[in-house]
Amino acid sequence: MPYRLKLLVAYDGAPFSGWQSQPGGNTIQDHLEKAFARVAGEPVRLHGAGRTDAGVHALAQTAHADIPSRSLGAARWPAALNASLPPAIRVLRCRYVAQSFHARFSAKGKVYRYRVWNAAVLPPFEVSRAWHVTGHLDFEVISGAAQAFCGRHDFASFAANRGKPGENTVRTIQAVRIRRHGPLLTLEFSGDGFLYKMVRLMVGTLVRCGLGRMSPEEISARLHSGAQTGRAARFAAPADGLFLVRVRY
Amino acid sequence: MPYRLKLLVAYDGAPFSGWQSQPGGNTIQDHLEKAFARVAGEPVRLHGAGRTDAGVHALAQTAHADIPSRSLGAARWPAALNASLPPAIRVLRCRYVAQSFHARFSAKGKVYRYRVWNAAVLPPFEVSRAWHVTGHLDFEVISGAAQAFCGRHDFASFAANRGKPGENTVRTIQAVRIRRHGPLLTLEFSGDGFLYKMVRLMVGTLVRCGLGRMSPEEISARLHSGAQTGRAARFAAPADGLFLVRVRY
Numbered sequence: 001m002p003y004r005l006k007l008l009v010a011y012d013g014a015p016f017s018g019w020q021s022q023p024g025g026n027t028i029q030d031h032l033e034k035a036f037a038r039v040a041g042e043p044v045r046l047h048g049a050g051r052t053d054a055g056v057h058a059l060a061q062t063a064h065a066d067i068p069s070r071s072l073g074a075a076r077w078p079a080a081l082n083a084s085l086p087p088a089i090r091v092l093r094c095r096y097v098a099q100s101f102h103a104r105f106s107a108k109g110k111v112y113r114y115r116v117w118n119a120a121v122l123p124p125f126e127v128s129r130a131w132h133v134t135g136h137l138d139f140e141v142i143s144g145a146a147q148a149f150c151g152r153h154d155f156a157s158f159a160a161n162r163g164k165p166g167e168n169t170v171r172t173i174q175a176v177r178i179r180r181h182g183p184l185l186t187l188e189f190s191g192d193g194f195l196y197k198m199v200r201l202m203v204g205t206l207v208r209c210g211l212g213r214m215s216p217e218e219i220s221a222r223l224h225s226g227a228q229t230g231r232a233a234r235f236a237a238p239a240d241g242l243f244l245v246r247v248r249y
Numbered sequence: 250m251p252y253r254l255k256l257l258v259a260y261d262g263a264p265f266s267g268w269q270s271q272p273g274g275n276t277i278q279d280h281l282e283k284a285f286a287r288v289a290g291e292p293v294r295l296h297g298a299g300r301t302d303a304g305v306h307a308l309a310q311t312a313h314a315d316i317p318s319r320s321l322g323a324a325r326w327p328a329a330l331n332a333s334l335p336p337a338i339r340v341l342r343c344r345y346v347a348q349s350f351h352a353r354f355s356a357k358g359k360v361y362r363y364r365v366w367n368a369a370v371l372p373p374f375e376v377s378r379a380w381h382v383t384g385h386l387d388f389e390v391i392s393g394a395a396q397a398f399c400g401r402h403d404f405a406s407f408a409a410n411r412g413k414p415g416e417n418t419v420r421t422i423q424a425v426r427i428r429r430h431g432p433l434l435t436l437e438f439s440g441d442g443f444l445y446k447m448v449r450l451m452v453g454t455l456v457r458c459g460l461g462r463m464s465p466e467e468i469s470a471r472l473h474s475g476a477q478t479g480r481a482a483r484f485a486a487p488a489d490g491l492f493l494v495r496v497r498y
Contacts (some may be wrong), residue, residue, distance in 0.1 A: 057374075076369065080434035121327065124261035125306075127336045129374070144464045 001068035007032075007049045009061045012088040015240065016130040016148065018054040019061070028052075028089055032063070035084045040067050040075075049103045049108065051248040053197075055128065055239030059113075060092065060245040064103040069095065081232035089229055103247075109174070109192045111245040113200045114237060116207065119183035130184070131241035139180050145209045145216035146176040146187065146221055148223065157222040157234070158202050159195035169195060188245070204235035221224075251315035256281075258310045261337040262488070267303040269309070273397040273472055277301075277338055279344040281312070282415065284333045286435045289316050289328075298496040299359065302446075304377065304488030308340065308362075311405045313498040319345065352496075358423070358441045360494040363369060363452045368432035379433070380452075380490040386459035388429050394458045395425040395436065398451055406453050406471040406483070408444035412489035415445065418444060438493070455482035 011028050021029040030047055036044035049062040072080060077094035085091070100106075115130040117123075122132040127164040131135045156169040177188040187203055205222075208214035258279050262397040278295055285293035297313040304366040323328060326343035334340070347357075364371075371381040405411045405418040412418040425438040436452055456469075457463040 010373050012376070082370065087371065088373045090370050090373055092370055121331065121339050121341060122336065124259050124337045124339055125378070126262070 001071045001099075002068055003236050004066050004097050004099050004101060005067055005074070006095045006101060007063045007065070007077075007081075007234055008092040009058060009063060009095075010092055011058050012053045012128075013052060013057040015086070016054065016086055018052060018056070018094075018199050019048055020051045022193070023077060024027045028058075028061075030159060030248070031085055031089055032081070032091075035081045036065055036067070038084050039072070040069075042068060043139050045127055047103045049107050050244070051196075052151070053239050056242045056244065057129070060246045061244055062103050062107070062249075064097065064101060073125040080239070083217075086229045087166040090183050101249075106249050108191075109190065109248040110246070111188065111190045112194065112242045113245050114187045114189075114199060114203045116185040116187070116203070116237075116244070117183055118185055128240050131207075133211075134183070135211045136209065138186065138212065139210070141188075141212075141216060142185070142206050142210040143178045145219055146206055148216065148219040149173045149176050149189070153223040155223070156199055157196050157225065160197040160201075162234075163195060167195075171195065171198070199234040199242060200239070201234055205236065208235055250348075251317055252319045253313050253346050253350060254316055254323070255344045255350060255352070256314070256326075257341040257343075258307065258318050258320065258328075259339050260307050260310070261343055261377075262301060262304045262306040264335070264337055265303065267305070268297055268299075268301045275308075277310075280334055280338055281330070281340075285316070286328045286339060287333050288321070288329045289318075291317060296352045296491055298356050299443075299493070302488050303427045305491045305493065306378070310493055311352050311498075313346065313350060317343060338343065340441070344380045347376070350498075355498050356442075356496050358439060358468045358497040359443060360437065360439045360493050360497070361443065361448045362436075362492045364456075364490045364492070365434040365436070365450060365452070365456065365486075366432055367434055380456075380486050381458075382421040382456060384460050386434065386456065388427075388434070388442055390429045390461075390465060391434070391436075391459040392427045392457050393468050394468055395427050397465065397468040398425050398438070403470040404444055404447055405474070406474065407447050407454070409446040409450075410484075412444060416444075417488055420444065420447070449485040449488070450483055450487040452490070459486055 013084050019028045033046050037194050046063050046065045051121045074094045074096050078091040081091045117126050117130040117132050150173050152172040155171050171193050172193050173191040175190040179186045266276050268277045270496050281295050293314050295312050295314045325344045327340040330340045366375050366379040366381050367386045399422050401421040404420050420442050421438040424439040428435045458465050
């Protein structure tokens with residue numbers, strides 16, 4: 001019977017084509033599976049807690065893999081894998097877990113952070129790590145409007161294509177925290193799950209509110225109408241500012 | 250008579266071959282001069298406060314340029330230049346100054362910051378922005394040892410090649426500030442001037458002390474012996490962690 005290893009992984013999403021393995025390679029999963037194969041001496045399949053799009057970052061993505069032997073102690077796995085990974089992908093911690101653990105199906109929730117840089121000039125060190133918004137953002141309006149997302153709602157109008165066919169689009173957001181530090185605006189979302197592009201659509205909407213181009217009441221209206229929202233224009237924030245902070249189990 | 254424009258410039262040094270113009274191009278100066286030529290419609294020569302090596306960053310490098318006309322207001326220059334600069338180089342502010350101002354010769358001092366990441370794993374977001382030191386660093390030893398640099402000394406033994414032939418290698422360091430925030434160690438040096446590679450040689454030496462591989466007394470000995478230091482081994486910290494914070498006038 002194989003042994004199940006749980007991993008915490010951080011990555012700078014900028015140079016990669018997202019998490020999920022694809023024929024062209026250069027995804028986080030591809031790089032990790034290649035590193036695993038080198039250490040384990042045979043192909044290893046990795047299972048992530050969720051897929052992140054091209055350009056999206058992770059402070060602590062979680063994944064698991066079944067490996068043929070337990071000869072390498074958990075504490076020695078990170079260095080063994082990091083030795084053959086690009087520096088923009090780092091395995092932070094490994095732990096042997098029961099076969100009942102599944103990175104995706106055992107997840108109880110996730111925390112995402114989104115960074116907006118609100119000033120005339122985007123500093124070189126923020127390139128690909130924040131959304132550069134030059135228009136004046138009203139922080140109070142954004143903070144107030146964001147609270148509408150808290151609770152259990154049908155988030156269909158905040159999902160790419162309004163959700164996959166037949167998908168249950170009801171999710172619970174436990175907390176939204178908005179902070180400002182100079183020109184940096186940080187929006188953090190804790191939820192039991194997130195639909196495809198949900199965080200970027202929520203942030204895009206909040207920024208529209210902060211720019212005075214949309215009424216905050218519109219958010220509640222869209223949450224109440226769910227999948228029936230019709231063809232109202234929607235605004236997704238770019239991938240650059242999005243960070244998967246952690247996965248809760 | 251031309252008009253003199255003073256610039257504050259920030260850059261991520263990683264993708265460039267340093268500040269100073271060179272035949273191969275791709276230096277910060279080359280990119281800025283190209284942007285100036287596009288805006289001014291004729292070649293413009295840029296004068297920086299100092300050269301930074303390949304990989305060294307700047308939060309606010311200072312430079313000046315003489316431009317043929319004052320038709321563009323100072324406040325509009327940054328956006329005009331940034332439009333044709335790579336995102337890793339940003340002009341932060343411009344101001345018209347008297348012809349007597351010279352970015353290099355009018356400088357009264359500089360502030361440099363060096364970042365060391367002291368943990369087993371270097372996070373992806375610190376790649377090329379910190380020196381990764383895995384051995385245990387004794388913070389108290391480094392803090393104590395660093396104070397030896399304060400004051401007026403002959404820094405010949407902390408200069409590349411122990412100074413250029415005939416160069417006066419006496420400099421004054423007004424302040425050294427060492428801070429720690431989790432695994433991040435920040436070393437900040439304020440001085441009236443810095444010799445070539447001086448900050449990197451000081452940091453390399455302090456890290457040797459922090460690792461217990463060199464006695465802090467050795468620093469004072471080297472400062473007292475000046476150019477007579479002989480062939481003692483020296484250790485320069487890598488360019489990645491070095492930031493020019495600002496130039497004082």
